[in-house]
Amino acid sequence: MRTFEKSSKLDNVCYDIRGPVMDEANRMIAQGEKILKLNIGNPAPFGFRAPDAVIEKMKEMLTFTEGYSDSKGLIEARRAIVKYCRQKNMPNVTEEDVYTGNGVSELITLSMQGLLNDGDEVLVPAPDYPLWTASVTLAGGTAVHYICDEESEWYPDLEDMRSKITAKTKAIVVINPNNPTGALYPKEILQGIVDMAREHELILFADEIYDRLVMDGLEHIALASLAPDLLTVSFNGLSKSHLIAGYRCGWMCLCGDKSKAKGYVEGINLLSSMRLCSNVPAQSLIPAALEHLDETKQMLVPGGRIYEQREYITKAISEIPGLSVVKPKAAFYMFPRMDIERFQIEDDETFALDFLREKKILFTHGGGFHWEKPDHFRIVYLPEVGQLQEAATALKDFLAGYVQKKA
Numbered sequence: 001m002r003t004f005e006k007s008s009k010l011d012n013v014c015y016d017i018r019g020p021v022m023d024e025a026n027r028m029i030a031q032g033e034k035i036l037k038l039n040i041g042n043p044a045p046f047g048f049r050a051p052d053a054v055i056e057k058m059k060e061m062l063t064f065t066e067g068y069s070d071s072k073g074l075i076e077a078r079r080a081i082v083k084y085c086r087q088k089n090m091p092n093v094t095e096e097d098v099y100t101g102n103g104v105s106e107l108i109t110l111s112m113q114g115l116l117n118d119g120d121e122v123l124v125p126a127p128d129y130p131l132w133t134a135s136v137t138l139a140g141g142t143a144v145h146y147i148c149d150e151e152s153e154w155y156p157d158l159e160d161m162r163s164k165i166t167a168k169t170k171a172i173v174v175i176n177p178n179n180p181t182g183a184l185y186p187k188e189i190l191q192g193i194v195d196m197a198r199e200h201e202l203i204l205f206a207d208e209i210y211d212r213l214v215m216d217g218l219e220h221i222a223l224a225s226l227a228p229d230l231l232t233v234s235f236n237g238l239s240k241s242h243l244i245a246g247y248r249c250g251w252m253c254l255c256g257d258k259s260k261a262k263g264y265v266e267g268i269n270l271l272s273s274m275r276l277c278s279n280v281p282a283q284s285l286i287p288a289a290l291e292h293l294d295e296t297k298q299m300l301v302p303g304g305r306i307y308e309q310r311e312y313i314t315k316a317i318s319e320i321p322g323l324s325v326v327k328p329k330a331a332f333y334m335f336p337r338m339d340i341e342r343f344q345i346e347d348d349e350t351f352a353l354d355f356l357r358e359k360k361i362l363f364t365h366g367g368g369f370h371w372e373k374p375d376h377f378r379i380v381y382l383p384e385v386g387q388l389q390e391a392a393t394a395l396k397d398f399l400a401g402y403v404q405k406k407a
């Protein structure tokens with residue numbers, strides 16, 4: 001009998017952020033159990049609402065956005081993105097260099113499909129946002145992970161990065177601000193990466209979707225702004241800064257010197273037109289959204305929700321015996337470390353599963369972010385302080401008696 005298997009193209013694609021822990025959570029939910037989900041960066045379920053001006057704009061634009069747009073997106077949206085790029089000193093971006101997408105996710109995959117041949121290597125951070133590794137692999141490439149160093153605020157380890165460049169390396173992916181660590185990189189680190197890309201003639205991919213979610217008066221520096229003579233592909237969108245992950249609204253800009261990338265740009269244009277265009281009503285929000293940043297800023301200062309939630313959870317996690325954490329500076333994630341000798345943890349996925357079963361709270365294990373040692377997990381601190389308090393108390397209680405059983 002004929003059976004239908006998944007494509008062999010997917011054989012090595014690793015997207016462990018799903019997997020047994022999520023399956024177990026879904027099983028528990030189907031049985032009527034209530035699970036606190038601290039595993040996904042989706043603001044809406046935690047009472048975050050999009051700015052009113054954005055919602056009003058969406059309503060107003062619905063009837064005008066029924067048809068397909070240009071495959072790159074509405075010209076008004078692309079103009080607003082170009083203006084935003086100028087504000088961030090991103091060089092040489094015109095409307096023709098901007099591609100809107102159904103979230104940044106679609107464009108990450110598209111950008112890798114358009115570039116890679118079998119065996120090409122791309123430097124991707126560890127820990128990473130796992131879609132990057134999955135997209136490199138799906139496109140036939142090999143994701144080579146460079147270490148981000150917890151001892152140095154989770155900044156990329158430039159020596160490690162350098163040691164992993166080979167003749168097959170085509171590009172470096174930089175996720176800044178970072179998911180899952182919440183790190184924000186300083187200029188010296190970014191400059192070091194740019195210098196390396198220049199020396200080895202590599203393309204830079206800058207995932208900067210959290211650039212408007214920075215705390216402590218710090219400033220995000222766009223990677224492209226340091227590399228006018230290189231090609232930087234920059235990614236951004238409204239899912240997080242405007243709390244509208246469900247609308248699926250992102251964009252990608254080709255910045256800097258495109259003179260050596262004519263073939264790649266042709267490939268991107270082809271793939272972009274094959275999907276006709278991205279969600280047009282969502283694109284139509286971009287000009288208004290990029291003018292309305294006050295609500296976003298208010299969440300990030302003392303008294304604001306994200307700021308206060310970060311303050312609470314950082315302190316609470318640091319006080320649990322056997323845990324430590326680098327205080328995040330941006331986004332709404334943290335990546336605590338567990339003392340695996342104390343808890344005899346050999347498998348971080350089993351830890352997440354055991355915790356889920358006992359306390360009905362969902363975290364993602366570090367391995368889901370291509371972190372090899374079983375000593376980390378990610379917390380999404382979007383819930384209100386009351387719920388975070390429940391989670392921290394449950395974790396403290398759980399770890400007080402936890403010793404991982406051998407499989």
Ligand code: PLP
Pocket residue numbers: 041102103104105106129175178179207209237238239245248249250
């Ligand atoms: N890049 C990073 C670093 C992310 O954390 C996410 C989502 O969590 C995305 C990209 C995808 O965002 P979206 O597809 O909603 O624009």
